[in-house]
Amino acid sequence: MxxxxxxxxxxxxxxxxxxxxxxxxxxxxxxxxxxxxxxxxxxxxxxxxxxxxxxxxxxxxxxxxxxxxxxxxxxxxxxxxxxxxxxxxxxxxxxxxxxxxxxxxxxxxxxxxxxxxxxxxxxxSPDPAASQLPAGAFAALDGSPAGFVPGQPVVVNLWASWCPPCRREMPMMTEVAASETGVQMVFLNQGEGEAVIRRFLTRDGLPDRGMWLDPGQAMQAEFGIPGLPATLFFDAAGQLHHLHVGEISRAALLSRMGQIQDKAP
Incomplete structure (x- = not known):
C-alpha cells in the first residue's frame, strides 16, 4: 500500500x-x-x-x-x-x-x-506489517467472544460507519456474506461502539451477522493499514493472500474469494 x-x-x-x-x-x-x-x-x-x-x-x-x-x-x-x-x-x-x-x-x-x-x-512497495490471521479474540456486537473458524478461508472487512466508501460497499458485502458458506466473512468495525454500529445497521437495513468489534483498531494497526475500508483475504492456513484498500467491487470480492478457496492449506 x-x-x-x-x-x-x-x-x-x-x-x-x-x-x-x-x-x-x-x-x-x-x-x-x-x-x-x-x-x-x-x-x-x-x-x-x-x-x-x-x-x-x-x-x-x-x-x-x-x-x-x-x-x-x-x-x-x-x-x-x-x-x-x-x-x-x-x-x-x-x-x-x-x-x-x-x-x-x-x-x-x-x-x-x-x-x-x-x-x-x-x-x-512496503508489504503489510503482518501476514497471518490474528490469533487474538474479538467480540461480537452483543459483547460475546467471537473467533475465526479454524481451517476455513476468511475475509475480514475493516470498516467504520463514518466512512463513505465503507457505507457504499456494505450492502453488497453483507449480501455476499449471506449466501457464502465456504468462506467466513467478518465485518470488523474499527473504533466505534455497539450503539453507533447498531444505529447504522438499522438505518440502512443491514444484518448484524458477522459484525465484530475492534474498539482499539488493533487489526488496522497490526497490518499497518493507512485507511478504510480495507478487505483482507486469508487462506485456510491463515496466511494473508491479498489486501485490498478502498472500496471493492462485487466481481473483485468474488474473484479473490475464489482464489483463497482454491488455495490448499
Missing part, C-alpha cells in the same frame, strides 16, 4: 502507474525532435491498453457485471487484467511502428525502462 496524502493506492496499482508514467515520459523525450506523432501514438496505446485490461476483467466476471451493468464504470474499485492490457498496447505499438520508421529503438528503450520502473516500484 502506498499512501499519498489522503489517497491510498495498492502496490499493484501504484507500480502500474509508475510504469506508465516512465514509458510516456521516455517516449516524449526520445522522440521530441521528430514531432509529436510518436508521443500521441504511445498515449493512445496506453489508454486503449487500460481500457482493454478493464474490459478483459469485465468479460472474465461477466455474470456479476450483468446483474449490475453500471458497475462496469466503477473503475475506482479496481478490476483490471494487466496481461490483456499490455498485450493490446504492444500490438497497437507494433502496428504503428510500421508507419513510424526509425522509432522502434526509442519505443523499445521506453518499454524496457517502464518495465524496470514497474518492477522496482513493486519491489520497494
Amino acid at each position: 502506498i499512501a499519498l496524502g489522503p489517497f491510498v493506492l495498492s502496490a499493484e496499482r501504484f507500480s502500474a502507474w509508475i510504469g506508465i508514467f516512465v514509458f510516456l515520459m521516455t517516449v516524449a523525450l526520445l522522440t521530441r525532435r521528430h514531432g509529436p506523432l510518436a508521443d500521441r501514438r504511445a498515449t493512445r496505446a496506453v489508454v486503449l491498453g487500460v481500457v482493454a485490461a478493464r474490459l478483459a476483467f469485465v468479460l472474465a466476471n461477466l455474470p456479476v457485471f450483468l446483474s449490475d451493468p453500471l458497475s462496469v464504470l466503477y473503475i475506482w474499485q479496481g478490476g483490471y487484467l494487466s496481461l490483456a492490457g499490455v498485450a493490446v498496447a504492444a500490438l497497437l505499438l507494433a502496428l504503428d511502428l510500421r508507419r513510424l520508421p526509425g522509432q522502434a529503438a526509442p519505443m523499445l528503450v521506453a518499454a524496457l525502462l517502464a518495465g524496470a520502473a514497474w518492477n522496482t516500484a513493486r519491489l520497494l
Whole structure:
C-alpha cells in the first residue's frame, strides 16, 4: 500500500502507474525532435491498453457485471487484467511502428525502462506489517467472544460507519456474506461502539451477522493499514493472500474469494 496524502493506492496499482508514467515520459523525450506523432501514438496505446485490461476483467466476471451493468464504470474499485492490457498496447505499438520508421529503438528503450520502473516500484512497495490471521479474540456486537473458524478461508472487512466508501460497499458485502458458506466473512468495525454500529445497521437495513468489534483498531494497526475500508483475504492456513484498500467491487470480492478457496492449506 502506498499512501499519498489522503489517497491510498495498492502496490499493484501504484507500480502500474509508475510504469506508465516512465514509458510516456521516455517516449516524449526520445522522440521530441521528430514531432509529436510518436508521443500521441504511445498515449493512445496506453489508454486503449487500460481500457482493454478493464474490459478483459469485465468479460472474465461477466455474470456479476450483468446483474449490475453500471458497475462496469466503477473503475475506482479496481478490476483490471494487466496481461490483456499490455498485450493490446504492444500490438497497437507494433502496428504503428510500421508507419513510424526509425522509432522502434526509442519505443523499445521506453518499454524496457517502464518495465524496470514497474518492477522496482513493486519491489520497494512496503508489504503489510503482518501476514497471518490474528490469533487474538474479538467480540461480537452483543459483547460475546467471537473467533475465526479454524481451517476455513476468511475475509475480514475493516470498516467504520463514518466512512463513505465503507457505507457504499456494505450492502453488497453483507449480501455476499449471506449466501457464502465456504468462506467466513467478518465485518470488523474499527473504533466505534455497539450503539453507533447498531444505529447504522438499522438505518440502512443491514444484518448484524458477522459484525465484530475492534474498539482499539488493533487489526488496522497490526497490518499497518493507512485507511478504510480495507478487505483482507486469508487462506485456510491463515496466511494473508491479498489486501485490498478502498472500496471493492462485487466481481473483485468474488474473484479473490475464489482464489483463497482454491488455495490448499
